[in-house]
Amino acid sequence: xxxxxxxxxxxxxxxxxxxxxxxxxxxxxxxxxxxxxxxxxxxxxxxxxxxxxxxxxxxxxxxxxxxxxxxxxxxxxxxxxxxxxxxxxxxxxxxxxxxxxxxxxxxxxxxxxxxxxxxxxxxxxxxxxxxxxxxxxxxxxxxxxxxxxxxxxxxxxxxxxxxxxxxxxxxxxxxxxxxxxxxxxxxxxxxxxxxxxxxxxxxxxxxxxxxxxxxxxxxxxxxxxxxxxxx
Amino acid sequence: xxxxxxxxxxxxxxxxxxxxxxxxxxxxxxxxxxxxxxxxxxxxxxxxxxxxxxxxxxxxxxxxxxxxxx
Numbered sequence: 001x002x003x004x005x006x007x008x009x010x011x012x013x014x015x016x017x018x019x020x021x022x023x024x025x026x027x028x029x030x031x032x033x034x035x036x037x038x039x040x041x042x043x044x045x046x047x048x049x050x051x052x053x054x055x056x057x058x059x060x061x062x063x064x065x066x067x068x069x070x071x072x073x074x075x076x077x078x079x080x081x082x083x084x085x086x087x088x089x090x091x092x093x094x095x096x097x098x099x100x101x102x103x104x105x106x107x108x109x110x111x112x113x114x115x116x117x118x119x120x121x122x123x124x125x126x127x128x129x130x131x132x133x134x135x136x137x138x139x140x141x142x143x144x145x146x147x148x149x150x151x152x153x154x155x156x157x158x159x160x161x162x163x164x165x166x167x168x169x170x171x172x173x174x175x176x177x178x179x180x181x182x183x184x185x186x187x188x189x190x191x192x193x194x195x196x197x198x199x200x201x202x203x204x205x206x207x208x209x210x211x212x213x214x215x216x217x218x219x220x221x222x223x224x225x226x227x228x229x230x231x
Numbered sequence: 232x233x234x235x236x237x238x239x240x241x242x243x244x245x246x247x248x249x250x251x252x253x254x255x256x257x258x259x260x261x262x263x264x265x266x267x268x269x270x271x272x273x274x275x276x277x278x279x280x281x282x283x284x285x286x287x288x289x290x291x292x293x294x295x296x297x298x299x300x301x
Contacts, residue, residue, distance in 0.1 A: 004256060050242055053249050073253035087256050098254070109244055211241060217248035223255060 001041045002078040005059040006215070007088075009099055010035040017064040019053050020041045021046050026128045029081055031088035034095045036072075037063065038084065044072050045075050065186065068099040071215040087096040091223050098221035105165055105183045106213035108192060112178035113200075114208045146177070149205045153177035163192045168218050169187045177206060181218035189213060 003021060012028030012035040018037030020026045029036045037059060042145040046052045053074065060071045065085065157178055161167050164182040184192050193210065200208035 016238060048246065048250060053245055057245055071248075071253045072256050074249040074257050076254075084256075095254075103244070109248075111288060128266075157286075190298065209240060211244040214248060217252035219289075220252065220254040225255065225257070 001043070002038050002047075002084055003046070004036055004038045004072045004076045004084065005056055006037050006063055006072055007034050007099070007129065008037065008063050008065045009033065012037065013063055013067070015062075018058060018059055019055075021052055024073055025121040026059060029088070031085050034088055034092060034099070035194055036084060036088055040092065041077075045077050048074055057215075064187065068103040069215055070095065070098050070102065070220050073218050081106060092219045101166075101221075102216040102219055104215060105185050105187060105219075107216045107218055108164075108182045108184050108189065108210060108212040109214065110160065110178060110180045110182065110196065111176055112156065113209070114149050114177050115205055115207050121218055149203065150177050152199065152203055153206065156196070159195050159199075160192060163188050163195065166219060168216070170193055183216055183219045184213075186213075 005026075010030045010033055012030060015026040015028065015037065018026060022039075022041060024039040024041060026037055026039050029038060053083070056074055060069060067140045078087070095096055156169075157169075157180060160180070160182055164184045166183040167180055169178070169180045182192065196210050200206070
C-alpha cells in the first residue's frame with residue numbers, strides 16, 4: 001500500500017533524515033511537473049492518533065520552505081505506484097495551478113473568542129417565565145453585549161486580509177467572533193502577527209489564538225475526482 | 232480533553248486541517264467518521280472553556296455521549 005503525504009514541485013528533495021509513518025522510509029514519485037512523497041506499508045490505512053498526525057505533518061514540513069508544497073489529506077492511500085501516477089498525470093494541470101497558488105506562502109490560523117463578561121443581575125428572567133423564552137432572551141442579551149467585540153473582530157479580519165494573499169473563513173463555530181485561515185507570504189508573517197497582537201492586547205473581552213505557520217491545508221485545489229481519469 | 236494547554240490547541244488545529252482539509256487525491260480515504268467527530272468534539276470543548284455555554288456548532292454532528300471512545 002502506498003501512503004501519500006504531500007505533493008511538491010519536482011524534482012523531489014532528498015528525503016533522508018525524516019521517517020514516514022511506522023518508521024517507514026520516504027520516497028518520491030515524479031510525474032512531471034509534480035512529485036508525490038510517499039511511504040510503503042503492508043497493512044491498512046493508519047489510525048489518526050496524535051503521533052501519526054504529527055508524523056504526517058513533519059513529513060510535509062520537511063519538504064522545506066524552498067519549494068511549493070500541497071499537503072495531502074491524512075489517510076490517502078493507493079494500492080500501488082501505477083495508481084498514484086495515473087491520478088497525478090490525469091490532474092497535473094490542477095495540481096500545477098495549486099502549487100503556483102501557494103508558492104512562497106504559509107497558512108496561519110486565527111480564532112478570536114469572546115470572553116463574556118459576567119451576566120448582569122437585572123437580566124435574570126422574571127419568576128414564572130417559560131424556560132424557552134428565558135433562554136432566548138439570555139442569548140439575545142449575550143449577542144447584544146458581544147456586538148462591540150464582534151465589530152472589532154471584523155475590523156481585525158479586514159486588517160489581516162490586507163496582509164494575506166488569500167483567506168477563508170470556514171464557518172464561525174460556537175461563540176467564536178472569528179475563525180479564519182490566512183494564506184500569507186513568508187515575508188509578511190511578522191507583520192501579520194504584529195497586527196494580531198495589537199488587537200489581542202487592546203481588548204480584554206477577546207482571546208486571540210494564532211497557530212502556524214502551517215502548510216497551506218486550506219488552500220489546496222479541489223480535484224474533480226468524479227470525472228473520467230482520461231478526460 | 233479537560234486539561235487543554237497550548238500543545239493540545241496545536242494538536243486540535245492540526246487535526247482540524249489533516250482530517251478535513253488537504254488535497255483529496257482518491258476516494259479511498261479510510262477514516263472512521265467517529266474519529267472525525269471526536270476531533271470536532273475536542274475543538275468544541277476547547278472553545279467552550281473560554282466562552283459561555285452555547286448550542287452545538289452549526290453543521291457539526293456530534294456523537295452521542297455513549298459513542299465517545301477513548
